[in-house]
Amino acid sequence: MRTYLADIGSALTIEDISEATRLHLEALGVKSFYIAVYDKPVTHRKEEPWTEPEGSQLIIGYHNGTSITQSKRRMRINRGQLLPSVYATGKKLRAMIVCSLYFRDEIIGFMMIDQTDITREIYDILAGNVSASLKTAALFKAREESEQKLLEVLHQLEQSNTQLQKISEIDELTGLYNRRGFLNLARRSMELARQMGRGGLVFYADLDGLKRINDVHGHKAGDLAIKTAAGILRKTFRNMDVVARIGGDEFTVLALDTDKQFIPVFRKRMEVLQAGENKTLGKPWKVSISIGAAPYNPGEATPLEKLMTLADADLYREKQLKKKNA
CATH class of the missing domain: 3.30.450.40 (GAF domain)
Structure with missing residues (x-):
């Protein structure tokens, strides 16, 4: 017994x-x-x-x-x-x-x-x-x-949170990261690059003449121009690079494991893609992107926002040069 x-x-x-x-x-x-x-x-x-x-x-x-x-x-x-x-x-x-x-x-x-x-x-x-x-x-x-049901609910909640997180970090019009998504991912990527001793470049770009496209041809044309510019930037940079639309006609990119000698390479690639897209679209308006860059040094504790400001200043010089040569 x-x-x-x-x-x-x-x-x-x-x-x-x-x-x-x-x-x-x-x-x-x-x-x-x-x-x-x-x-x-x-x-x-x-x-x-x-x-x-x-x-x-x-x-x-x-x-x-x-x-x-x-x-x-x-x-x-x-x-x-x-x-x-x-x-x-x-x-x-x-x-x-x-x-x-x-x-x-x-x-x-x-x-x-x-x-x-x-x-x-x-x-x-x-x-x-x-x-x-x-x-x-x-x-x-x-x-x-009960535990199995709880696990299922938690899994569904995790999936929902992941989906909401993605939605909250993605620009609806272009499918690129938005400002929030860019800052979150770029900061993590820069920290990892710093630990590995690898540098990179921060780019700041905008779409030239978007206001005129909107005023003359309408906002649908303006949206198409923005989406076309986003596609050009996505193709210009590598899959590993973080490309974002941070508002209106402004874009930014974090390209790690590269340096300033590749800036002309990226610009040339963008110009070629830009010409091809304009030819394909055949619109009375043209997509024109100006871009500036700032180098990221892993040995310096330069904040991401500061690098974006420096790249924006370089972008301004680029736009002034364009106007001078026009």
Whole structure:
């Protein structure tokens, strides 16, 4: 009995309870026993009349030494029955002991055991421990289901937060990062580059003549010009570079692991792409981008905003040079 109490006391599933009970009852010469749980536990006190439950389910059953509940689909026991009909009938009369399974004021089911020379005390101990173990298994299963639901909710929340984060950091018109997205990603990238001792460039660009395009050709044309400029910048720079529209006709780019000798290369690439896009669009207006740059030195603690200001100043000089040469 001590071994059984230890085994069933640690059982957390119906299968564990079934196996521990079967082994113990076999050792006592019992070949048939059945455990059923009511559809709903019945709250019952001694002074109250008994109300018969609507029905129950056979969750553990051994009939003449053979398991009859190995299928995941539980057998239904109708109201007024103790066993499914197929096991309740037979040529020979059978004497069985029926014990209620209860937890505090709740009667959760019943257990039927072949009548042998087992003492009443052992029957009561069996019923009490099976009851407690079934309740523990039910609570454990409910906790697992709750934890699984919680994990699913947390996963959905994480996905929603990720999606919201992306939405909050992406410019709706161009699909580029917005100011918030650029600052967050660029700062993290610069810190990583600093730790690795790698420099880079910060670019500041704007779309020339956007106000005139809007005034003369309408805001739809202006939006198309902005989207075209965004596409040109995206193609000008590498996939690893952070390209953003920070407002209106202004763009900024962080290009790490490069230096100022590549500034003419980026500018030339942008001019070629710009000419190609204007030819493809065939509009009465032209997309023209001016761009300035400032070098990032990992050995200096220059804030990102300061580098953007320096690149903007270089952009201003570029625009003045354009006007002078026009």
